[in-house]
Amino acid sequence: MSNPKPKLSIQNLFFTYGDETEALRNINLDIMENELFILFGPSRSGKSTLLRLMNRLSDLSEGGQRQGKILFNGSGIFSRKVDVINLRRRISMVFAIPTPLPGTIYDNLTYGLKMAGMRDKATLDERVARSLQQAALWDEVKDRLHTSAFALSGGQKQRLCLARSLALEPEVILLDNPTSGLDPISTTIVEQSLHELKQQYTIIMVPHSVQQAARVADKAAFLLDGQVIEVGRQKDLFVNPKDQRTEDYVTGRFG
Amino acid sequence: MxxxxxxxxxxxxxxxxxxxxxxxxxxxxxxxxxxxxxxxxxxxxxxxxxxxxxxxxxxxxxxxxxxxxxxxxxxxxxxxLRQLFGSRWYPIEGLFGLWPLMVGSFWVTIGAVVIAVPLGLTTAIYLGEIAPLWQREILKPFIEVLAGIPSIVLGFLGWVALAPIIQNLGAPSGLTAFTGSFILAYMSLPTIISITEDALYAVPKEYRDGSLALGATQWQTIWRVVLPAARSGIVMAIMLGIGRAIGETMAVMLVTGNAANIPEFGFGALFQPIRTMTATIAAEMGEVAQGSLHYNVLFGIGIVLFVVTSGINLLATRLVGGRGKRRPGGRL
CATH class of the missing domain: 1.20.58 (Methane Monooxygenase Hydroxylase; Chain G, domain 1)
Known part of the structure; x- marks a missing residue:
């Protein structure tokens, strides 16, 4: 942990969508290894766009314009030499709306691995078990791994989507509101597993609420209109924000 | 339904x-x-x-x-029945063997399916999944125009343009089962393409995102996630395409040579003149005396077609997975 180099470094990043919406304006952020980093702000502040840029899912939005750099382990991810597929295996993403792929629970968990060319049954089984345990889902589904993933409840689906990303053993996990639509109990389960997961992974998360952000963050950045207003450690940002706008948002005066 | x-x-x-x-x-x-x-x-x-x-x-x-x-x-x-399903169709001599006509329809349809299904599916996948917006905007109107061409015009094109080419390739005549298949394929393509594209469009964006975010390539995503999710719509597209091919009459009559003989089995069969069931009805209905046996047989062919088409529709519903289920009726 003596290595001061950031895991991900975002430098002078701008992004404009095909319809000319300016989503991000000059973002600069450093995210350290094994950090749970929170991106929060009102809707349309650019949080999800920023997440989607980090594993280049933004490549999919037609006519999008991008400027600036994101360095992953010190090398730029937008360079032509980068293998996007490999990048997405190392920087994995879980979406706000949990969408199991058509198929069984087991299929969902092994999908990424099989696409990466892994065929060994024993390794697959082991990864399935481990990732389900990490996502706190193992006990609930271990007896029905080969039944349809659509039969799971909303909270279970969300954890399934988390588990299928973990199965790839990525270095960074991007979580876009992983507790949207979850009841308080499931939310607590997911938040607890986050604390264990950050021992092994770097996590960047868009939270469900400011309260959640304050509960789980190591460090957080407040975004507004595509700009970073303030970055700070959990104590500083949520207890003693420097910027008036951050304070207003954190205390619930707007947003 | x-x-x-x-x-x-x-x-x-x-x-x-x-x-x-x-x-x-x-x-x-x-x-x-x-x-x-x-x-x-x-x-x-x-x-x-x-x-x-x-x-x-x-x-x-x-x-x-x-x-x-x-x-x-x-x-x-x-x-x-033995004569009815015999191999000789000579109505003037009182020989009504339907077999050559069935075989003719079979070959033309199979040929059309073999050409149209891969072409239609790949076009739809390209349109729906790969092509950038500007290419889609160029391609789609063309497909709509293709759908709007009257079948007889396509038949005419086949007759003047395609048939000579096929004859030059060494077939005894340019008017063959393959010529008919080719024309029919292009006739059913718009159906297959547009319905398949709709089915692909109905696949939630989250499936694609989810798959790509797990490090699948675009092709893996299409093959393993999008196509299976759109399966029922695609089956429907193919079945409706085939339905169009079997029922088509005039264009086929124009380009298949109308010889009611049974082609030898195998690949060569596609390059021999044949006659389909529909073409037979259309060609001979005007000449028969109403109430004669010949007249009855032509309607008999109609029954056969009716049964075959219904069979295909039934199969389609089965494959789509509805299994004949109906939504509950509405009542206030």
Whole structure:
């Protein structure tokens, strides 16, 4: 942990969508290894766009314009030499709306691995078990791994989507509101597993609420209109924000 | 299939509207009562009109079926089955062997399917999944134009443009089963493409994102996630495409050579003149005496076609997974 180099470094990043919406304006952020980093702000502040840029899912939005750099382990991810597929295996993403792929629970968990060319049954089984345990889902589904993933409840689906990303053993996990639509109990389960997961992974998360952000963050950045207003450690940002706008948002005066 | 459900949905819509309109008004008890009476009268008329049109579909289909049976059943009763399914179609000599016609229809349809399905599916995948917006905007109107070309024009094109090419390739005549297949393929392509594209469009974006975020390539995503998710729509597209191919008459009549012989089995069969069931009916119906055996046999062919097409539709419903389930009927 003596290595001061950031895991991900975002430098002078701008992004404009095909319809000319300016989503991000000059973002600069450093995210350290094994950090749970929170991106929060009102809707349309650019949080999800920023997440989607980090594993280049933004490549999919037609006519999008991008400027600036994101360095992953010190090398730029937008360079032509980068293998996007490999990048997405190392920087994995879980979406706000949990969408199991058509198929069984087991299929969902092994999908990424099989696409990466892994065929060994024993390794697959082991990864399935481990990732389900990490996502706190193992006990609930271990007896029905080969039944349809659509039969799971909303909270279970969300954890399934988390588990299928973990199965790839990525270095960074991007979580876009992983507790949207979850009841308080499931939310607590997911938040607890986050604390264990950050021992092994770097996590960047868009939270469900400011309260959640304050509960789980190591460090957080407040975004507004595509700009970073303030970055700070959990104590500083949520207890003693420097910027008036951050304070207003954190205390619930707007947003 | 869904016609019987639709009327109810629309009655619901009408009554909702009228109810809302009369709801918040400050009418006296008397005029409110009058209003309700008017309302239920018009409601009754509309509902019955819609019911009538629903029932008329059933009546018409039943009538068609009985008419076909009445005119055509003699063929199956008067001619020994062995002769009916024999290999010689010479109506003038009283030989009504349907086998060559069935084989002809079979080859033309199979050929069309083999050409149209891969071409249609790949085009739809390209359009829906790969092509950038500007290419899509160019391609789609072309496909719509293709759908709008009258079949006889395509047949004519096949006759003047395609047939000479096939003859030059060494076929005895340019007018062959393959020529028909090719024309039919292009006729059913717009159906296959547009329905498949709709099916792909209906696949949630989250599936693609989810798959890509797990490090799958675009091709893996299409093959492993998008196509399976769109399966039922794609099966429907293919079946409707085939339906179009089997039923088509005039264009096929123009380009397949109309020789009622059984081609030798194998790949060469595609490059020999054949005659389809539909073309036979169209070509000979004008010349037969009404009520003659020949006339009955032509209707018999109609029955065969009817059975085959229904079979395909039934198969399609099965494969799509509906298993003949109906939505519950609507009632207010």
């Amino acid at each position: 869904n016609e019987h459900n639709r009327p109810h949905t629309s009655t619901e819509g009408t009554s909702m509207k009228t109810r809302e309109a009369s709801g918040p008004s400050k009418m006296t008890a008397r005029s409110l009562w009058e209003n309700l009476k008017d309302q239920s009268a018009s409601e009754l008329i509309i509902e019955n009109l819609i019911r009538l049109s629903g029932i008329s579909v059933i009546v018409v289909v039943t009538l068609i079926f009985f008419f076909l049976l009445r005119e055509g059943s003699a063929a199956f009763l008067d001619i020994p």
